[in-house]
Amino acid sequence: ETGVTQSPTHLIKTRGQQVTLRCSSQSGHNTVSWYQQALGQGPQFIFQYYREEENGRGNFPPRFSGLQFPNYSSELNVNALELDDSALYLCASSATGSGRTDTQYFGPGTRLTVL
Amino acid sequence: AQKITQTQPGMFVQEKEAVTLDCTYDTSDPSYGLFWYKQPSSGEMIFLIYQGSYDQQNATEGRYSLNFQKARKSANLVISASQLGDSAMYFCAMRGPISSGSARQLTFGSGTQLTVLP
Numbered sequence: 001e002t003g004v005t006q007s008p009t010h011l012i013k014t015r016g017q018q019v020t021l022r023c024s025s026q027s028g029h030n031t032v033s034w035y036q037q038a039l040g041q042g043p044q045f046i047f048q049y050y051r052e053e054e055n056g057r058g059n060f061p062p063r064f065s066g067l068q069f070p071n072y073s074s075e076l077n078v079n080a081l082e083l084d085d086s087a088l089y090l091c092a093s094s095a096t097g098s099g100r101t102d103t104q105y106f107g108p109g110t111r112l113t114v115l
Numbered sequence: 116a117q118k119i120t121q122t123q124p125g126m127f128v129q130e131k132e133a134v135t136l137d138c139t140y141d142t143s144d145p146s147y148g149l150f151w152y153k154q155p156s157s158g159e160m161i162f163l164i165y166q167g168s169y170d171q172q173n174a175t176e177g178r179y180s181l182n183f184q185k186a187r188k189s190a191n192l193v194i195s196a197s198q199l200g201d202s203a204m205y206f207c208a209m210r211g212p213i214s215s216g217s218a219r220q221l222t223f224g225s226g227t228q229l230t231v232l233p
Contacts, residue, residue, distance in 0.1 A: 042206055042223030088158055102219045106160035
């Protein structure tokens with residue numbers, strides 16, 4: 001196990017609702033990245049947080065937003081849910097700034113279904 | 116822009132045999148990192164092996180080795196002595212250069228579904 005945890009495991013929402021997903025990073029890691037993985041595809045980068053600030057963003061609309069807390073845990077918020085938001089959401093933690101490989105270690109994911 | 120291509124949607128291998136999963140990449144950056152992850156049906160992405168663009172030797176981690184051919188821009192994963200538990204989706208991913216202020220995002224390929232036959 002990586003030590004990265006995510007909650008909840010599964011979630012069902014209806015179109016137009018808002019959702020918050022949570023991630024606790026591995027001990028000693030200061031960076032959290034979020035990915036969306038649609039069925040049958042590779043993960044797509046949403047954004048990354050480092051020292052509580054957004055450190056890069058993929059091609060996702062502003063209704064996808066996030067936070068990182070002083071303990072390096074993170075939240076992903078999605079507003080005005082659309083059917084296409086149904087996916088597995090993966091959180092990954094890594095250690096930035098130490099000259100290491102910046103390997104990202106993933107949590108078990110949150111499977112979101114939008115009806 | 117970075118791009119990862121995995122051309123094998125599915126692969127079959129007999130238990131105890133070796134298998135090679137293909138990955139080609141495209142980038143204009145001289146510095147980059149290549150990763151392989153395993154994703155079982157449970158969904159968690161498991162890190163397997165890393166290769167840096169400036170590493171002189173091919174990476175190895177237990178039964179996993181990375182056949183890195185920089186000139187061909189390929190980074191194939193070799194799994195030796197396949198086991199039934201190796202059946203999973205395998206993703207190749209690339210990270211751009213480590214530089215101050217840049218996101219170290221991963222760009223993933225579309226994956227290869229490996230099935231190990233008894």
